[in-house]
Amino acid sequence: MIDWPLAELIPHSGDMILIDQVLSFDEEQIHTRLTVKPGGIYNQTDGSLPAWVGVEIMAQTVAAYAGCRARVLGNAVELGFLLGTRKFVCNVEHFPVGTELTIHALRSLEADNGMGVFECHINGPGIHATARLNVFCPPQSAHYLHESPATSTGTQS
Template structure:
């Protein structure tokens, strides 16, 4: 069981938090879930979510993974960046309203500079999505954003 709310783990606020819950998180992977509901920021008129939102769901799952690791280590949650997505393969063009989606992200690479690669899957009824996310969490991200020049 994860003792923190998503708002405590993600550098997002309000309606920008798209996930409903964390099902599991350990040192190598996370599993999150959400039910597609009407009225969200990215919903179509019929309540569905366009399939491209799957990238954001995967990225938020990776951010929640990083947030859990930080909290367990007694550190603050830091801002991170999605650098790119490779091989986003999705068998649908939208996620229907009412669909229960499960997102899995497994760390495949992480280095001391803050670079990481995650293998991600999003599954639901008749839905199968896979992608590899490249992410970056700079040390002291707040200072990184304030510096006018970066090496």
């Protein structure tokens, strides 16, 4: 079990952090856990989470992976981007309140330019979801976000 506070691993704040704990990680993968709690920003009226939130849960697990790697290397946690997902499949329509979910993300590709692909799984009692996430973590993401737009060579009237 990893004892680092999630707020130091994931560049989200408050209620936006959905996962509860990093169980383990290494150079290739991470395992996280969450218990579905009512009253969050994504919860339905019965307190459950719609299955599509699984993509965000997977993305936060990948962000925690990046945060753990940064901490181990003595680097600052950088902002990353979910570019998209392929083949999200879930066998349920929602995750009921009180359900404990375990999430596994396995790095299958990481390029020098910050592009990456992760194979992700969410499991719980009678629950299984899978997806492949495409992510981007640019070097010095703070500078990346503050770059000025390209200037136009045309004239304005």
